[in-house]
Amino acid sequence: MRAARAAAPPAARRAAAIAEGPRMRLAPPPPDIVIAPRHEHEPLLRALALSLSALERQSALVIALSADPLEGAIDLPPGAPNAMDRAQLQAAAPLYFAAELEAAGLLPTAEQIAGLFASGAIVQPLGPGAQLINTFWRARRERLDASERQAIFARVIETPYFERLMAGLCEAIVAQADGGDLRERVALETACGALGEFLALRMDPMATLAARDIVANINLALGFLRDRMLQAAFAVNSLWQLVAVAGTQQGLSASGVQRRVDQGRAGQTVLLWLAEHYADAAPRIAADDYELIGAAQRWLSGRDAAPAPAAAPALSAAA
Known part of the structure; x- marks a missing residue:
């Protein structure tokens, strides 16, 4: 047998060796890569x-500062930023976000729908x-009504002064x-100093409590x-x-509503950065801080690109 193999041509010997040797097995395929689907409202929920x-951080910071016996013991020049200013500015960012959602009509829509539900006008099953x-x-009756919310927004985010100062910060x-x-x-x-001082003077305890109340109700809505x-x-x-057809007061299309929400998200990112760096003598921004720079550009x-309001139909349940 060995003699016969030796006498065989080289090609035949290689074929015989392959046939008698162990069979080649393919490696198992790599595991599947599972990409979680993106939630439809992920940016809104993240904001x-x-x-x-x-x-929550603002509340904890205020409590810590109130318990500090040295806080306020050193007289600072008038207008000089202090730790309490930073705490107040922490609440200004959520309040601005809530103001843009209010302008988009989110809470008014929720209140109108709740009223229709309570009156029995919604007959479809809602699960x-x-x-x-x-x-x-x-x-x-336990939350601020629309007029009270508007009064808080108008006092803290006073136009056109806030818009001008915010634009200056975003451009910088x-x-x-x-x-x-x-x-x-x-x-x-x-x-930073101009907008920080502007908001610190307006973010009093009432405005902070209002921010907590409004944001909590947005979460519920x-x-x-x-x-x-x-x-x-x-x-x-x-x-x-759904928000766009809530009534004629807002007069925004669905895309217009979403633009107001995106404006609020971008502004909140910028204002939270301001709260952290308001007291810095020379604030710096890394060139690769794309989230902050992108938020400032989106706000601008x-x-x-703010659209002119257009009439929208009143909200009513489908027949």
Whole structure:
């Protein structure tokens, strides 16, 4: 047998060796890569979670400062930023976010829907969302009403002064995208000081309590406004469409509503950065801080592209 193999041509010997040797086995395929689907309202919910977290930090910081016997013991020049200013500014960012959601009509929509539900005007089945609406309706006398919310927003985020100062800060932040020279760093410091002082003078304890109340109620309202069964009851298929048809006062399309929300998200990011760096003598921004620089640019773009209001139909349940 061996002699026969030796006498065989080389090609035949190789074929015989392959046939007699162990068979080749393919390696098992790599495990599947599972990419979690992105939630439809992920940016909105993330911004809301950021608001709630900022208000919790603000509350903890105020308690810590109140218990510090040295806080306020040193006389600072008038207008000089202090730790309490930073604490107050922590609440200014969520309040601005809430103001933009109010302008978009989110809480007014929730209140109108809750009223329709309580009156029996909504006859379609709503599933678990019905309990959330009922809870929201029963707590109506415990929260700030629309006129009270507007009064707080108008006092703290006073237009056109806030808009002008906010635009100056956002422009100074965007200018840091290329590193920034001395002149641009001075402009950033000046813009931080101007807007920080403006808000610190207006964020009194009442405004802080209002921010907590409004953001908490936004959280409750989103619990049922995002429900598909509720949206179907009003013949719409998205949260923004539901808010857009809430009444003639807002007069925004679904895309216009979402632009106001995006404006609030971007502004909140900028204002939270301001709260952290308001007291810095020479605040700096890394050129690769894309989140902050992008938020500042989006705020400026949203301000320039704000659409003119258009009439919208009153909210009514589908037949």
